[in-house]
Amino acid sequence: MVNRRTEDSAIESIKNQSSFTKIHEHPQIRINGSYVRATTYYIDCNRIELRYKEVTFWRDSMDVLWWVRGRSRSFKPFVANRIGEIQQKTNPNQWRHVPTKSNPADVASRGTTVESLKVNKMWWNGPEFLMECEERWPVNKIEQGGSVTEQRKYVRSFLNQVGPLNIDDDWRLDPKRYSSWSRLIRIAAYVHRFITNCRSNKNYRVYRRLEHKEIQYAELSIIRKAQQESFPSDIRNLKENGIVGSNSVLSTLTPTVDEDGVLRMTGRLSLVEALPHDVRYPIILPRKHPVTELIVKKYHDLGKHVAGTNHILSLLSERYWIIHNREEIPRL
Template sequence: MASIYDPRGHISPFTIRARLLFQEACILGCSWDDRLPSELETKWQRWFAELPDLAGIKVPRCFKSMERQADTAKLTVHTFTDASAHATSAVSYVQAAYPDGFVKVSLAFAKARATPIKKVTIPKLELRGAVLGLRNSKVVSQALAIPVAEHVFWTDSLNAVYWVRSHAKNFTSDVACRVGEIQADTKASQWRHVPGVLNPADFPSRGMKVLDLVGRHTWWCRPDFLTRPEAEWPLVELATPPQLPGELKKKPCMTFASQVTPSRLDPATYSTWERLTRVTAWCLRFVQNARRQTATVTRGETHVDTANTSAPLVYVRLASGHKPRSVVTVPVLTAAEVAGAERHWFAQAQLSVYPATLKRLRAGEELPPSDPLYRLNAVLDAMLHPALMVVNGQLKHAVNLPVGVRQPVILPQRHRVTTLLIQREDDLCCHGVGTQHLLSNLRQRFWIVHEAFLLAFSRFIKRRGTPSIMVSDNGTNFTAAERELREASEAIDRTQVSRKFAHEGIEWRFNPP
């Protein structure tokens, strides 16, 4: 191999085969005086037999057109890189573009290296090929006085392009070091993607016979697209980054073991929805301000903010000697804060009744038929914070309807949060509407999970009127319906004595089985 003089790598697709054979001999543990295994010896003999064919290779030395004025040509270096399981390679071409539109492209420099004996993934080998291409370009740049900033780099690896266009600190150390070397001398816009069938660096990365190399126009002259306008060059945009979780730097995650204590906010201790949500909103504001480390002190109807007058408030006592900076009026709760408190309790209600369903949805799993929310086609609405389970029915396509109607928030029936919501809605309606109107208003935003019979019975009384006594057997769905109606009626009657809704109750009588 040392007897072959090829400083510019013109025949690197041929010489790389010898390097790979030498590496194979080293892997087998052959010493200098040992006879090679018969199979490996045959490969060497075939390679040596091709040496006389090298006499048929002739390389033009001039990179510019002999028929045109030399100083009018604009020179650009195009470097192609590739990698396989056997070798990494890089090849540089000099493109001479003339004012009349004529373009000449010539092979300038090429190099190929055998891959390490240690197993390396193909994406990482492609990145090593990109580094090899950068170093080759520096050699050509120094010889022809063409700045590296005016070079164009091509690779058929989307992974390599993604790495070069990303921050090096996001990746593991081996990837980050090579990406950092590339980004130190080039811009991300200089790196382009080329299809593998158009990449001339593919030849030295896989090896070729001399006779195949002699007539390979793509290797000696150029890829044909380099003679066309830049608008016709290959263009591939990265719509989504490649999935390379093993190459991303792992972020440290700290886990603390602590005893979970019940929340001091219990909806069962509040008589109205407004009081529960407002107290919760104040508590959430306190938590948010404590994280911002804002110090304020109350003075009658005003307070003093020592950090930022535009920030929300935290009420603390200042030690003596600490003078506040400014005095501002205490603001009231905003609509966004109250809405956040409401979403907090919706999430708590869903978590307390449907923990298994939430776990499946957060893991991206489909709900089994046995799940209580399977028929509702429940999904997580990531646009809400915290994410809430909503009904994913056909109404989601009705863009003319409000979002709450299209995908109402799912609430469990037997929960204090749901009871307080029903009471609040009844208060807003001035207690002068029927049950159906009340449910209709609630369904503008919520879907309260009922038994199937309740919905059928609701349609029945719309057609036939509201009965005062219902007689049926002891079917499980009927007993559940009676219990739900009774519990709902009792929940409202406790705070709404003599209201019209109490007079719409239905007595259920069950015949013995």
């Protein structure tokens, strides 16, 4: 259920999904309705250019509301992909809990007659509390969802009991000691897995070959540490104020910190939805840092050491943005 706040509150639409299978047996079905509503809202605002004063999404499923407020990568791919899209198109604070007895969608899903539907005020106008001030709406107390089947197996509360995994505070893999970016990442990934296995119950330990998500996590951890060493004040300003100082070397890049704590650049390409995420929001790399040197060296190797500066820049721009890049690449 979605309502838009104007001078007179109103229900914009009610999305009802029916299934021949009991919905509580398939948590994936619950997230689909929310994904459809978030996508419709995004299209309304960005393509049709409708302007709403305020939009609220109502769900009676605590699982979905908990997922929307969580980290998408903590769940299995089906749910994670949709949670990521929902979080990109809406703000988690827009999602609120509606009691089952006040949910108009249940009127259809539980069966009713045409005659009853004609006179059902909740179906046509929504719950009565929408006509009142927001302070009198139901308390939005989001409790942890009861379904854990959609969580990845390596995400366990056991880790929280031991303590959070934070490699950044005590980094032992010095990039200066490595001549290959790929080798550094793989060793870091194995170190992360070893620590995770030590903190996990033996039934959930992983011994197979490295997965893509483990390599990606290790890579982002190394880059994040390099950024923290080179731009500590800028990252602090972004987290506290949302902007960097006017004298910062990053001021012209419109930087932002993503959900992984990685510093990224935003620009006109961020508006082109057809491009990959890394192209729209390239990772900012500091100049003259060992991590940057290893990454540039990797692309020099891809170019067989004969590619010019422009070609190396075009390859790097698919994911990275180096400060003073045209000076950095010839230097290496």
